[in-house]
Amino acid sequence: MSVELKEPVLVIGLGGAGSKLAKRAKKSLDSECLTISNDNNDFSAENKSIHISTKSIINPSVQLIRGSTYQAEDEIKSEIARYSTIILISNLAGKAGSAMAPAISDMCKELEKTLISFAIMPFKFEKDRIFNSGITLRRLREKxxxxxxxxxxxxxxxxxxxxxxxxxxxxxxxxxxVIKSLKTTKISEDNILTTSKDSQKIEESLRDSLKMLYGETNPSAIKSAILYVTGGSNIPIGVINSITNLTNGIVNESNTQVDTTSTSEESKVVMLSAVQGMRKFDSYDPLNVIPEENQLDWSSPECSIDYKLDLYQLE
Ligand SMILES: Nc1nc2c(ncn2[C@@H]2O[C@H](COP(=O)(O)OP(=O)(O)OP(=O)(O)O)[C@@H](O)[C@H]2O)c(=O)[nH]1
Ligand SMILES: [Mg+2]
Structure with missing residues (x-):
């Protein structure tokens, strides 16, 4: 299944990294942009923003930020309602990103919008963020x-x-x-984005992108791939042909797009692979092994809201 992008498009950035990236995405897509965060420092004057208030609490938990996001539901929905396609960018390693992504994707689904989400996953050394990012990604993929x-x-x-x-x-x-190419390329349901560092040969860049991809999923789970070759005007056509052939040998179907507009001297491969399942991230939540029909508490994401009960708020 591939997704159709319908105008008008709204790019939503959540939290620090999400907001930063949404501002860049807005320029390349020529669309509108909304930033949502509990931290005023993530906002800029030229873009619309919604502040999620956690009242007097200055070090809120993920669950509290999420609960507070649902409290701003009407305001957020009234913004979303005016658009057909929502591109949601969030860093699931961040507290704000992983708190808000399930809530916002929920609202998009309720309003029957086409939702395309971009998610950044944490470094392994960010141990405290791994678990939350795994659950959030599962929720985000669902919506x-x-x-x-x-x-x-x-x-x-x-x-x-x-x-x-x-x-x-x-x-x-x-x-x-990838965001820039959304207007011209159809992409599938679940995708993994891989690339390499700069300043190396294009074949090495492809090798590194594949190495990164194999760190995240089984080769058999890769259905198709789109290769974006940057700095394309400097690369011999024979080389582009050979990397396309190489990729075709590995995945069932590949499509190579050469970006000749980029002025950069460096050439590089950015690989977007359509996959079946996301093995590495599924394992971030150990309870994922339990079949869905046996889970009792999955339908709504965990939130913390102060109901003013005479009970100690646990978290
Ligand atoms: N790929 C990428 N990762 C980033 C970037 N900026 C921050 N990160 C990672 O994202 C995480 C923090 O994300 P932020 O977006 O700053 O966090 P947040 O969503 O604002 O949430 P808080 O933790 O509440 O600040 C850290 O794990 C960083 O390693 C970026 O520009 N690109
Ligand atoms: Mg932040």
Missing amino acids: SECTVVLDNDSLLESNPDLNVKTCYEIGNSAMMH
């Missing part, structure tokens, strides 16, 4: 027509010499490539 996952952890794992800032930049620019 989205299409999900694109960028895993900071496997990017760093296949390039251990990178520093965190470079890692962000590489991941973010790969994501922008």
Whole structure:
């Protein structure tokens, strides 16, 4: 199944990284942008924003931010209602991102909008964030027509010499490539985004993208792939042909798009692979092994709201 993008499009950025990326996405898609966060520092004057208040609590839990997001439901829905397609960008490693993504995707689904979500997953050393990010991703995938996952952890794992800032930049620019191409390319339901560091040969870049992909899923789970070749005007056509053939040998179906508009001297491969299941992230929540029909408490996401009961608020 592939998704149709219908105008008008709204890009929503959640939390710190989500807002930063949504501002960039808005420019490349020429659409409108809304940022939602519990932190005023994530907003900028030129974009619409919704502040999620956690009242007097300055170090809210994920569940409290989520509960507070549902309290702003009317305001958020009245913004979403005016658009046909929502592109939701969030960092599931962040507290704000993982708190709000299930709530916002829920609201999009209720309003029957086409939802395309972009999710960033945590580094392995961010141990306290792994569990939440796994649950949130599962919820997000359920409510989205299409999900694109960028895993900071496997990017760093296949390039251990990178520093965190470079890692962000590489991941973010790969994501922008896919967002830019949404108008012209049809993408599938579950997708994993992989890429490589700069300044290497294009074949090496493809090898690194594949290495990163294999860190996240089984080769047999990969259904098809789109290769975006950046800095395309400098690459011999024979090389592009050979990387396409290589990819065709690995996945059932591949499609190569060469970006000749990019002015960068460096050439690189950004690979978007359609997958069946997301093995690595499914394992972030150990309870995922329980079949869905045996789960009692899945339908609504965990929220913490102060009901003013004479009970101690646990978290
Ligand atoms: N790929 C990528 N990851 C980022 C970027 N900025 C931050 N991160 C990662 O995202 C996580 C924090 O995300 P933020 O978006 O700042 O968090 P938040 O959603 O605002 O939530 P808080 O934790 O409440 O601040 C950390 O795990 C970072 O490693 C970025 O530009 N690109
Ligand atoms: Mg933040």
